[in-house]
Amino acid sequence: MMPKKRIRQVDIADKLNVSVGLVSLVLSGKSHEFRISDEMAAKVIETAKALGYRPNQLARGLRTGKSGIIGLLVADISNPFFGKMARCIENEAAKLEYQVMFGSSDENSEKLENLINTFSSRQVDGMIIVPVFDSERILLSLQEQSIPFVFVDRYCEGVDEDAVVVDNYLGSYELTSLLIKKGYRKIAALAHNLGLSNIKERIQGYTTALKESPLDYPVEEFIFEVDFDQVDTRLEAVLKRAHKDGCDAFFFANNKLGISSLKYFDKIGLSIKDDIGIVSFDNPEAFQVTKPGITCLEQPIDLMCEKAIQLLSRKIEGRVKTKPERISLPGNLIIRESC
Amino acid sequence: MMPKKRIRQVDIADKLNVSVGLVSLVLSGKSHEFRISDEMAAKVIETAKALGYRPNQLARGLRTGKSGIIGLLVADISNPFFGKMARCIENEAAKLEYQVMFGSSDENSEKLENLINTFSSRQVDGMIIVPVFDSERILLSLQEQSIPFVFVDRYCEGVDEDAVVVDNYLGSYELTSLLIKKGYRKIAALAHNLGLSNIKERIQGYTTALKESPLDYPVEEFIFEVDFDQVDTRLEAVLKRAHKDGCDAFFFANNKLGISSLKYFDKIGLSIKDDIGIVSFDNPEAFQVTKPGITCLEQPIDLMCEKAIQLLSRKIEGRVKTKPERISLPGNLIIRESC
């Protein structure tokens, strides 16, 4: 079979004995604007379809300076939280005829930098970024390139750009208060990287709830940092130690820590709710099917993404040069039986 | 602040009083091939870096006819199975300097068609496709456009292309046999769409195991099809009905059905293992933390993706015009306590 050449505008122009310019105008829906005869327009459109014409977006992009691509930079697309986010971004982007290209940073600023650079090279029209620890420099340089981007899930302190996040403080405050109300006496908090904006806020909510309570012990001593890559190696020990030190409840700052800990509690032989109380950020399926179900704070991922794309497209189209907004959306407290 | 213009090859050429061609050669790493003086090359590279040059991949792509993008078409990126797949594809693609663009078909052939068309329009160099029901036509047309693609997870009967799948038959056979060995007497099977290649094979493995067993009842009557969008509306009724009809065990053809059913069993008040036995395809986190843990068949997602990208890049580079392969990888039977 013939390797069938792709149909270009010239091909349909030749077939109709008209010029490429004409074809281009018609196919970009500008026939009316340029007062091209309806019959002409119809003919062009018809033969375009007949020949199976499909515009070359690379060429169009080169000419117009817009690739029609949005870059999505998450920590790890295989994490259900970011997977859901990807899906929502995809849906919202599709409405505006954008395609989504993604990349996982693994919470590593070098990887993030590489991704940002390649995305920039590929001329993405904008990026949705989950900033990682220590990424201020690369983000500032992105700002200088004047490529539009918005933060989601977290923001970067030194980089003044739009951001859409859940109300981390309030969510954690609610979760922790619940634990206190249920009568737990010493509550440990576990987080990956205490330097991230969202984690800081979560820890703050947790801390405040405790300080406002009658409970009186050195809260700071029971905040544990377990790095992303230390989950397999250090988490178990940390949990054991905390329990040995009298902790009867745990606050997990994200789904990964929560899920991993569930496995260890089972292994160690600690019974959830009876031996220890548990609350966690995020609402992965694992929290819904395990028994007892895990009380948690669900993030409004769909809303967050909707907002994020709104802000981003506003920037891309260069409308209104407003001051960067930091939108904080309320989370959804889901009470189950883990405390 | 100045809207800082992007640096092009001309800019660095001008600055050095050399030609663009020269710059292009050096920057594409062909300085040695064209025997360009080391000092010249060094100067070019240096000022490129100094000026912050970043190649415009749109232009390069237009010229070379290669976009450097791979399209990934899954059913739903927010499904943890496909999320993991996306991550593996991302990693493998990165090794070959490809970027990944994704799209979710929602198991809908029309959506798949739209995605394929836009991806084709964006000049992706190849696609990794999870084909959906009734997508033969569009896939054949993709073949005619001679855009390389490979199937993963499933294949499409009428479309002769490379495919990488898990050994669905064997996996299901093992899962079902286990149920039989444990003494369950009547095993229901639940699947989304019995028309998909992978599901067909899974049902076949299930059926064969039963037929080879001493159990003697009309197996076909206990194979239930619950469509993707009917999970919320019909699944509960189907489960109840099956249980009422004497089923004491369930075989789930994928993670979504398994997870959703877990919730309903809890709601209905059926106790897993005591009242009913359960096995399922896939190994999402939910199966690991729920109690009892769910016996399941884990797919070798990383290996599958590695193979898929290998096959795809082979096609893209147009090496060896071999006959399409259908690679079947063994799954990993994980025995937990659900049966």
Place this chain on the structure above:
DNA sequence: CTGTTAGCGCATTCAC
């Protein structure tokens, strides 16, 4: 060894 030139496919400005 390096410069010049001609497109890749499309959008857009200017003629007629």
Place this chain on the structure above:
DNA sequence: GTGAATGCGCTAACAG
């Protein structure tokens, strides 16, 4: 109303 011409940024073929 439509055709012709120009160039987006880059690569590659050809000169010299």
